[in-house]
Amino acid sequence: MFSSLTSLTVEIETPAVRPRRISVLGATGSIGESTLDLIGRDPSAYRVVALTGGHNAARLAELAILHRAELAVIADPDAYATLRAALAGTGIEVGAGEEALLEAASRPADWVMAAIVGAAGLKPTLVAVRQGGLTALANKECLVSAGDIFMAEVARAKTTLLPVDSEHSAAMQVMAGCRPERIERVCLTASGGPFRCWSLDQMRAARPEQALNHPNWSMGQKVTIDSATLMNKGLELLEAHHLFSLPAAKLDVVIHPQSIVHCLVHLSDGSVLAQMSCPDMRTPIAYSLAWPERMAAPTKRLDLTELGTLTFEAPNVERFPALRLARDVLATGGSAGTVLNAANEVAVEAFLGRKIGFLAIARLVEATLEASVDLLGLDRRSVEDVLAIDAAGRALTRSLLARFA
Secondary structure, eight states, X not given: OOGGGTTTOOOOOOOOSSSEEEEEETTTSHHHHHHHHHHHTSGGGEEEEEEEESSOHHHHHHHHHHTTOSEEEESOGGGHHHHHHHTTTSOOEEEESHHHHHHHHHSOOSEEEEOOOSGGGXXXXXXXXXXXXXXXXXXXXXXXXXXHHHHHHHHXXXXXXXXXSHHHHHHHHHHTTOOGGGEXXXXXXXXXXXXXXXXXXXXXXXXXXXXXXXXXXXXXXXXXXXXHHTHHHHHHHHHHHHXXXXXXXXXXXXXXXXXXXXXXXXXXXXXXXXXXXXXXXXXXXHHHHHTTSOOOOOOOOOOHHHHOOOOOBOOOTTTOTHHHHHHHXXXXXXXXXXXXXXHHHHHHHHHHTTXXXXXXXXXXXXXXXXXXXXXXXXXXXXXXXXXXXXXXXXXXXXXHHHXXX
C-alpha cells in the first residue's frame, strides 16, 4: 500500500470477479465520455450499473443503450420526458432530478467515476464515497469546497479515493513508497493555457471562444476557462492539500507548456521524481479504472526524441492572479474554499455569457472574497452547511456582477 498516502487510500479487497460493476456520474461530460470510451473497448470486463448526465438527455440515452446500463438519470427534470422516450422499451430504468441522482450514486458498484462538474457534484460524490470501495474523483470542487468534511467521510467509509486530475494521479503514482517526511515539495505543472504569452491588454479583450481554445487538452467549458485563468491550478493546490495531507509550504506550481510532465516530486536526498505521458485524460482514467493494476489505453505513446524539448517557467501572478487568490484561500482555510469555488463558478458563467471580460473573472472572485468576511466565519460541520455557504457566496458574487460588467 502507499505508505505516504495513508489519508488517501486504505487497504481493501479488490474485486476479483469479472465483470467489475461501475457507475459514471457525469457520463455526458468529457471525463465521462473518456471513461466510457475505455470501458467500451473491453465490455465483457465491466457491468455498467448507472450513468448520469446534466441536461443532454439524447446523448445520455445513447450512452446508456451502447453500454447496456441498468439505470440512466438526468439531473435536469425538464429533460426527463426526452430521456424516457429515448429509452422506452430498452428495459433501462430512468430517473430525473436530485433524488434520482443520489439514488444512482448509491447503487452498489465496485468503482464509481465522480465527474459531475462543480459544487453540484458534492452530494452525489459523497453518497458514492459512503459505499466504501473505489471512487475515482474527477470533481475537484468537492475538495475545494468541503475538503475536511469530504476526507473525513472517505476515512469513515474506508473508501479508496483515486484522483483523476492528471496532476494528482501523477502525484499518487510518484509518491507511492515515499515516506511523507522525505517529501520536500510537490510541484503541479500547468500548460499556461491559451493566453500564456498574451499581454494584459490582449487578455482584457479576450473572447470566450479564444479562452476555450486550449493548446493541449480537450476538456469541458468550465475547466477550460479555469485553465485559461490558471484558477484550475489554484483549485488543484487546494485539492492536493486535502488529498495528500500536505501543507501549503510543500505545494508549488510550474508552467510547463508541453503538458508532458504532470507532477514533480522533490525528495530530501535531492532526487526529483516525475510522471510523464502525452496529454490525454484517458491515461489517468485508465490508471484509476484498473487500479491497483494497469490496463491498456489507446493513447499516443510518448517519444521524447520526437518532442525534442521540454520547457518550464514560473507562473506570472500579475497576469494570472487566480493562483495568488487560491494560495490566500489555502492559508485562510475554513469556508474560504467554499466561497472561492462558488464565486469562480458564477464568474466563469458570466464570462461565457459575455457579461464580464476575461480579466474580470479573477477580479470578481477577489471582490467576493473581500466582501465575504461574515461567510468565512460560519461553522461548517455538514454538507448542508457547505451548500448554504456556497449558495450565499453565489448570491454575493451575483450582487457584485454589475461592478465588473
